[in-house]
Amino acid sequence: GAAWIPLWFFLNLYLQTVLNLSAFGSGLALLPMTLVIMVMMVRLTGPLIGRFGVMPVLVTGLLALAISLALFSALPADGTFVANVLPVSLLAAVGMSMAYIPVTMTGMGGAAPEDTGLASGLINTTYQVGSALGLAVMVSLAASMQGEPEAMLAGYQTAFLGGAVVAALAALASLVLVRGGAAAADVPVG
Numbered sequence: 001g002a003a004w005i006p007l008w009f010f011l012n013l014y015l016q017t018v019l020n021l022s023a024f025g026s027g028l029a030l031l032p033m034t035l036v037i038m039v040m041m042v043r044l045t046g047p048l049i050g051r052f053g054v055m056p057v058l059v060t061g062l063l064a065l066a067i068s069l070a071l072f073s074a075l076p077a078d079g080t081f082v083a084n085v086l087p088v089s090l091l092a093a094v095g096m097s098m099a100y101i102p103v104t105m106t107g108m109g110g111a112a113p114e115d116t117g118l119a120s121g122l123i124n125t126t127y128q129v130g131s132a133l134g135l136a137v138m139v140s141l142a143a144s145m146q147g148e149p150e151a152m153l154a155g156y157q158t159a160f161l162g163g164a165v166v167a168a169l170a171a172l173a174s175l176v177l178v179r180g181g182a183a184a185a186d187v188p189v190g
Contacts, residue, residue, distance in 0.1 A: 001127045002134025003065055004096050007072070009135060010142065010159045011089065014075055018153055019085075024114040029081055033089040040097030054102045054109075057179060062171035068092035070166035073157045077150065093169070106178055123143025138162050 008030070012084050048057050055093040066090040074086055102121055111119035142155030 001131035002137075003069060003163040003170065005090070005131040006138035006159055006163045007065075007069060007092055010156045010163075011072065011085070014072075014153075014156050015085065016080070018075070018077060018156075019074035019079065019081060021081075029085065030089070032086060033093040035128060036090055037097050040094060044102045045097055048098065049102060049105070050069055054105050055174065057098050058102035058106065058174050059171050059176070061095045061100075061102065062167050062174060064091055064173060065099060066095075066164045066167035069167060070162050072163035075153070075157060075160070077153050099170075100187030106174075110179075114133065134163070134166060137175060139142050 012026050012030065015021045015029050016023065021029060045057065068088050071088045071091070079085065107123040108116060110120050138159035142152075142159040143159075144155065
């Protein structure tokens with residue numbers, strides 16, 4: 001959450017302040033990303049986990065998210081939606097989809113049946129707190145570059161780069177800290 005909530009926030013700002021889309025136009029521009037997330041989570045992530053396991057899907061998703069955020073950190077002032085935003089946002093959507101379900105499965109995998117409600121609550125609370133903290137940190141990074149439009153863009157780019165670092169660190173932490181296969185064996189897929 002500390003990486004992908006800032007992505008939505010700053011991508012929306014980029015669409016409105018740099019590409020001069022209206023709020024409605026910006027919302028429409030984010031629709032392909034939302035649709036990819038829906039399709040991936042409902043139809044593809046479960047089978048990918050079933051075939052490859054939780055860990056590879058989780059790490060791949062976080063790395064895809066990190067790469068997309070790093071690419072967003074190079075968004076140009078004269079960019080276009082089709083050339084600069086759409087392809088990278090679709091990669092981000094794939095990454096978010098591949099990371100979210102495995103994170104939940106990993107968190108629930110070790111919980112005893114009577115503790116699944118507690119585990120679920122902790123996962124959701126951690127996601128909300130991480131999202132809020134991540135957004136606060138990225139807004140602080142971006143705000144340090146206020147001023148002319150070029151400085152605002154540099155602030156957005158810095159925030160995207162910060163999100164990329166968070167996603168990459170999460171992928172590394174997953175490799176080091178998550179027990180391989182335990183969550184996949186304990187939690188049914190789809």
